[in-house]
Amino acid sequence: MKQYFVKRLLWMIPILIGISFFAFILINLSPSDPAEVAIRVNEITPTAENVAQMREQLGLDDPFLTRYATWLGNALQGDFGHSYVNNKPVAQEIAKALPPTLYLAGVSLMIIVVVSVGVGVLCAVKEDSLTDKALRGIVFVGTAIPGFWAGILLMWLFAVKLKWLPTSGMTAPGAVILPAVTLALGYISTYVRLIRNTMIQNKRENYVLYGRVRGLSEKTITRHVFKNSLQTSLTALGMSIPKLIAGTVVIENIFAWPGIGRLCVTAIFNRDFPMIQAYVLIMAVLFVFCNLLVDMGSVWIDPRRREA
Amino acid sequence: MKLKKGLAVVMTAVLCAGMFAGCSGASAKSDVSTKEALNYACTKDIRDINPHLYSGEMSAQNMVFEGLTKNEGGEVKPALAESWEISADGLEYTFHLREGVTFTDGAPFNAAAVKLNMDAILGNAERHSWLDMVNEIKENVVVDEHTFKLVLKHPYYPTLVELGLTRPFRFISPNCFVNGTTKEGVSGYIGTGPWVLSEHVDNQYATFTQNETYWGDKTKIKTINWKVMPDSQTILLALQNGEVDLLFGADGDQVDLDSYKKLEDEGAYKTYISEPVASRAILINSNSPITKDIKVREAIEYAVNKENIIQGILNNSEDQADTLLSKDVPYCDIDFKTIAYNQEKAQQLLDEAGWKPGSDGVREKDGQKCEIILSYNSKNAQEGTIATSIQADLAAVGIKMNILGEEKQAFLDRQKTGDFDLQYSLSWGTPYDPQSYVSSWRIPAHGDYQAQVGLEKKQWLDETITKIMIESDDSKRADMYKEVLTYINDQYVYVPISYSKTKAVGIKGLEGVSFNDSQYEIPFEKMYFSN
Numbered sequence: 014m015k016q017y018f019v020k021r022l023l024w025m026i027p028i029l030i031g032i033s034f035f036a037f038i039l040i041n042l043s044p045s046d047p048a049e050v051a052i053r054v055n056e057i058t059p060t061a062e063n064v065a066q067m068r069e070q071l072g073l074d075d076p077f078l079t080r081y082a083t084w085l086g087n088a089l090q091g092d093f094g095h096s097y098v099n100n101k102p103v104a105q106e107i108a109k110a111l112p113p114t115l116y117l118a119g120v121s122l123m124i125i126v127v128v129s130v131g132v133g134v135l136c137a138v139k140e141d142s143l144t145d146k147a148l149r150g151i152v153f154v155g156t157a158i159p160g161f162w163a164g165i166l167l168m169w170l171f172a173v174k175l176k177w178l179p180t181s182g183m184t185a186p187g188a189v190i191l192p193a194v195t196l197a198l199g200y201i202s203t204y205v206r207l208i209r210n211t212m213i214q215n216k217r218e219n220y221v222l223y224g225r226v227r228g229l230s231e232k233t234i235t236r237h238v239f240k241n242s243l244q245t246s247l248t249a250l251g252m253s254i255p256k257l258i259a260g261t262v263v264i265e266n267i268f269a270w271p272g273i274g275r276l277c278v279t280a281i282f283n284r285d286f287p288m289i290q291a292y293v294l295i296m297a298v299l300f301v302f303c304n305l306l307v308d309m310g311s312v313w314i315d316p317r318r319r320e321a
Numbered sequence: 322m323k324l325k326k327g328l329a330v331v332m333t334a335v336l337c338a339g340m341f342a343g344c345s346g347a348s349a350k351s352d353v354s355t356k357e358a359l360n361y362a363c364t365k366d367i368r369d370i371n372p373h374l375y376s377g378e379m380s381a382q383n384m385v386f387e388g389l390t391k392n393e394g395g396e397v398k399p400a401l402a403e404s405w406e407i408s409a410d411g412l413e414y415t416f417h418l419r420e421g422v423t424f425t426d427g428a429p430f431n432a433a434a435v436k437l438n439m440d441a442i443l444g445n446a447e448r449h450s451w452l453d454m455v456n457e458i459k460e461n462v463v464v465d466e467h468t469f470k471l472v473l474k475h476p477y478y479p480t481l482v483e484l485g486l487t488r489p490f491r492f493i494s495p496n497c498f499v500n501g502t503t504k505e506g507v508s509g510y511i512g513t514g515p516w517v518l519s520e521h522v523d524n525q526y527a528t529f530t531q532n533e534t535y536w537g538d539k540t541k542i543k544t545i546n547w548k549v550m551p552d553s554q555t556i557l558l559a560l561q562n563g564e565v566d567l568l569f570g571a572d573g574d575q576v577d578l579d580s581y582k583k584l585e586d587e588g589a590y591k592t593y594i595s596e597p598v599a600s601r602a603i604l605i606n607s608n609s610p611i612t613k614d615i616k617v618r619e620a621i622e623y624a625v626n627k628e629n630i631i632q633g634i635l636n637n638s639e640d641q642a643d644t645l646l647s648k649d650v651p652y653c654d655i656d657f658k659t660i661a662y663n664q665e666k667a668q669q670l671l672d673e674a675g676w677k678p679g680s681d682g683v684r685e686k687d688g689q690k691c692e693i694i695l696s697y698n699s700k701n702a703q704e705g706t707i708a709t710s711i712q713a714d715l716a717a718v719g720i721k722m723n724i725l726g727e728e729k730q731a732f733l734d735r736q737k738t739g740d741f742d743l744q745y746s747l748s749w750g751t752p753y754d755p756q757s758y759v760s761s762w763r764i765p766a767h768g769d770y771q772a773q774v775g776l777e778k779k780q781w782l783d784e785t786i787t788k789i790m791i792e793s794d795d796s797k798r799a800d801m802y803k804e805v806l807t808y809i810n811d812q813y814v815y816v817p818i819s820y821s822k823t824k825a826v827g828i829k830g831l832e833g834v835s836f837n838d839s840q841y842e843i844p845f846e847k848m849y850f851s852n
Contacts, residue, residue: 055376059737059766060766063447165554169558172558267551269550275551284728
């Protein structure tokens with residue numbers, strides 16, 4: 014296990030270097046001159062002189078690899094430079110926007126787990142019944158509705174019509190519910206289907222037959238089937254965590270949630286390169302780490318995978 | 322399994338608790354006359370409202386900071402300066418400052434504070450290059466405690482108007498300066514205005530409270546809650562839910578036209594629309610391969626059906642424009658040649674220019690198709706819709722117009738390099754028109770400059786504009802404006818579309834909603850609740 018862990022950790026180094034390189038190269042792929050962008054976002058009219066001055070200030074005249082090495086060195090120390098727009102440290106801006114996103118993603122994950130497990134197990138137990146079909150139908154429709162539309166519909170129903178919840182923002186009590194539900198909608202059907210299908214598959218396994226022969230109750234059998242079906246879902250769920258965090262962009266805009274998604278969209282519109290690079294890098298690192306954690310978790314559950 | 326079951330129950334309970342808490346948080350309809358706070362929704366955060374920089378929301382800057390003068394009802398009126406005298410040569414402005422005024426941190430507002438602020442603005446002249454005024458200031462002089470003298474290099478005529486603009490000539494407490502200046506940021510946002518910024522949470526909200534020591538009439542409402550809601554649909558739902566009392570914005574910024582019409586028709590809210598403030602026009606690039614021909618530009622003017630745009634897209638909420646600047650704008654009451662929609666005339670002009678109808682309906686000349694691009698900032702949906710109407714108009718006369726909606730920065734890149742055939746041009750409205758708008762035509766980074774570069778007399782145009790700004794004789798100035806605007810009109814560089822208006826929607830019971838001269842300001846201080 015330890016050896017496996019060390020091997021995986023070592024593998025992460027080239028992956029992370031590759032990612033950081035791509036995040037950095039973005040600046041060079043863009044048709045806009047970063048120096049000009051930095052001037053323009055502050056409502057200054059670009060001239061040859063101020064662009065040259067800004068290029069020097071941002072170190073854009075240095076060779077590409079020198080700039081990359083400097084940026085990476087600073088990034089490793091948590092310094093992602095300063096935003097072109099408000100000149101504040103990027104790390105500080107991200108640190109401020111990350112907690113609301115983590116909170117939103119966390120509540121969303123709770124909803125996904127509760128609903129998916131509940132509906133998934135029910136569907137598997139009542140396989141092919143009307144309840145199974147109806148529940149799956151509802152969940153699939155919910156997933157098929159685009160997030161921005163679902164958000165507006167939920168807001169209209171629960172805020173404007175029923176007056177149960179506030180429309181948006183983060184300050185009012187219960188404000189997290191609507192964005193979290195909207196965010197969860199897109200994932201629920203995946204897990205319902207995953208849990209249902211794995212459980213149905215497991216139900217056909219020999220150990221279930223053996224359990225029945227032994228005279229175990231249906232409740233006990235379902236419990237064993239559920240336990241054995243969890244692994245696939247846990248792996249998928251693990252990978253959904255970074256996806257949830259990175260996927261809040263639209264939801265945060267609709268629900269006026271001051272998170273990292275909104276920060277990223279604003280940065281993209283303003284071509285705030287230091288902010289975009291930091292966002293891409295942090296999200297990529299998050300994906301890589303979650304992937305590692307999920308793998309470690311599944312190896313811990315099933316030692317046979319270590320050899321694989 | 323038991324553990325998991327328990328966890329699920331706990332999670333559900335937490336969610337339900339949140340929902341019930343939400344019930345109590347929802348607003349209830351009550352007598353609005355007792356309301357002490359106005360909730361205003363804006364798609365943008367107030368950001369850094371340093372009055373000497375440009376990254377903050379102008380309407381928020383206007384709440385906290387004041388200038389020596391203010392522009393009201395088309396006139397320059399006293400603000401922090403009670404009166405002033407102008408020397409006979411137009412080079413010296415002596416301002417008598419209002420006595421007894423203090424910044425909200427207790428610092429006195431006096432000539433020394435004015436000089437400190439003015440020097441800080443001059444110390445960052447590059448940032449204010451769009452405003453000629455900054456380059457025209459020679460010296461800031463403290464005459465005595467309450468007298469300040471501004472010495473100019475030339476008799477710059479819009480001095481008093483530009484001193485009243487929302488930025489940069491507004492005054493911040495000397496205690497907020499960092500290292501004796503404001504260009505690298507300020508340590509607080511302390512002004513002399515009717516409002517005090519008492520709380521600001523980035524990207525969430527800002528709270529402005531009444532300045533209890535204000536020198537003028539105190540605000541009638543105690544608190545303004547500035548709520549940040551990036552999505553305009555959310556703003557509308559929040560209005561319906563009673564979380565928001567006022568929407569206010571120019572050019573579809575907060576309220577898009579369809580929603581405005583819907584709210585107006587429903588009658589549940591009060592809607593307000595300003596007098597025409599700014600000009601909306603289409604720029605035709607005189608330096609582009611196809612549109613460099615004046616006949617093609619003239620043909621495009623004849624081909625665009627403005628009535629369709631005004632009625633069909635703008636729902637008659639804006640006035641049709643036949644000249645670039647409205648006749649109400651100073652120096653613009655000129656009898657220009659105007660062009661009325663006439664497809665036949667457009668076709669005739671294209672024929673004369675050598676563009677003959679092709680087999681697919683698109684005109685051709687020397688094997689080249691008559692195909693042009695209109696680029697716009699894709700964030701402005703209304704501009705996209707107008708573009709499709711123009712596209713259909715031009716197709717009817719054999720010009721294929723491709724529409725290119727781009728992100729703001731890409732759009733600006735294209736504008737700066739002149740890589741476009743058609744683009745939108747919006748003037749800044751009163752009190753910036755005509756001087757600041759016309760003045761910006763000389764700046765290469767502006768679309769106007771790029772579109773005019775192909776004109777034979779561009780150099781003369783720029784030189785005359787420079788002279789206008791420092792011409793002390795009003796009638797000579799008027800003549801020069803006439804020459805410049807007539808030349809531009811006759812060169813068909815602009816297709817005037819409409820004169821835009823600012824719109825506002827408020828709840829019933831919110832009174833005193835009006836418009837300042839500048840479309841970028843919101844006169845919250847005049848608003849009050851009543852039944």
